[in-house]
Amino acid sequence: MVPQADSRLDIKNGCMLYVEDVSVSFDGFKAINNLNLYIDEGELRCIIGPNGAGKTTMMDIITGKTKPDTGSAYFGQKINLLEMSEPEIAQAGIGRKFQKPTVFEEQSVFDNLELAMAGPRGVLPTLFSKLNGEQRDHIEQVMVQIGLQDHSMARSGALSHGQKQWLEIGMLLMQNPKLLLVDEPVAGMTHQEMDRTAELLTSLAGKHSVIVVEHDMDFVRSIAKKVTVLHQGSVLAEGSMDQIQSNPRVKEVYLGE
Numbered sequence: 001m002v003p004q005a006d007s008r009l010d011i012k013n014g015c016m017l018y019v020e021d022v023s024v025s026f027d028g029f030k031a032i033n034n035l036n037l038y039i040d041e042g043e044l045r046c047i048i049g050p051n052g053a054g055k056t057t058m059m060d061i062i063t064g065k066t067k068p069d070t071g072s073a074y075f076g077q078k079i080n081l082l083e084m085s086e087p088e089i090a091q092a093g094i095g096r097k098f099q100k101p102t103v104f105e106e107q108s109v110f111d112n113l114e115l116a117m118a119g120p121r122g123v124l125p126t127l128f129s130k131l132n133g134e135q136r137d138h139i140e141q142v143m144v145q146i147g148l149q150d151h152s153m154a155r156s157g158a159l160s161h162g163q164k165q166w167l168e169i170g171m172l173l174m175q176n177p178k179l180l181l182v183d184e185p186v187a188g189m190t191h192q193e194m195d196r197t198a199e200l201l202t203s204l205a206g207k208h209s210v211i212v213v214e215h216d217m218d219f220v221r222s223i224a225k226k227v228t229v230l231h232q233g234s235v236l237a238e239g240s241m242d243q244i245q246s247n248p249r250v251k252e253v254y255l256g257e
């Protein structure tokens, strides 16, 4: 079987993620302060904001790594993320790409994708079972999507930094997530790799909802539809890149232009 999102996922009204009135404090410091975020089905949302604005903490809350003090978070209309563990949330269809690579360097691109399809607890069954046609097609399709179809048998450790990052995204795609969270995807990439990453993330939108946190403004500009600016744990502004850039409050706290 190829993994599928949770059958309880209800996105009939087009909203993939609701985060409402969420706050969390660490030792009395409000890292997230009455945060509201609504992500549509198939949307590509960029999130920007200065260091310490709470961007990663926001992702930690959505993926169950951090539980907020107050507020609510729903995946679709029915799935209450605050009642679920990290693995349950991943299983339900929310994939997260961390910056530190988790590819198995000694394994090929193909094998990494195969292992990712099985999920965290499925290593043994996959190694000893044969892939069916549907599973093989899914791996091939993801390899094309991430542009590594000519590197299927390459040892993952031998890939370039950018290629490893795409493989990571491919490993997430093997689980068929409905929502993908990507934190600083282009850090350390060449310009060419950044352009390819922009194409990849743009191509994922539509079929998936994608939230991209990134500091590189040229990159954000190249993919941006709707942009959210976080500041001190709250939404400071939301809109198109042009609207954001001409917003006086944003200029003041962030862009400094």
Ligand SMILES: Nc1ncnc2c1ncn2[C@@H]1O[C@H](COP(=O)(O)OP(=O)(O)OP(=O)(O)O)[C@@H](O)[C@H]1O
Pocket (backbone or CB within 6 Å): 026, 027, 031, 049, 050, 051, 052, 053, 054, 055, 056, 057, 058
């Ligand atoms: N587990 C934690 N314990 C204590 N403080 C934390 C914890 N996680 C985050 N913080 C604090 O919360 C604030 C928000 O951090 P966060 O990492 O979410 O910011 P960010 O917007 O991702 O910043 P950056 O752009 O630098 O990645 C920071 O002041 C950080 O030090």
Ligand SMILES: [Mg+2]
Pocket (backbone or CB within 6 Å): 055, 056, 057
């Ligand atoms: Mg961060």
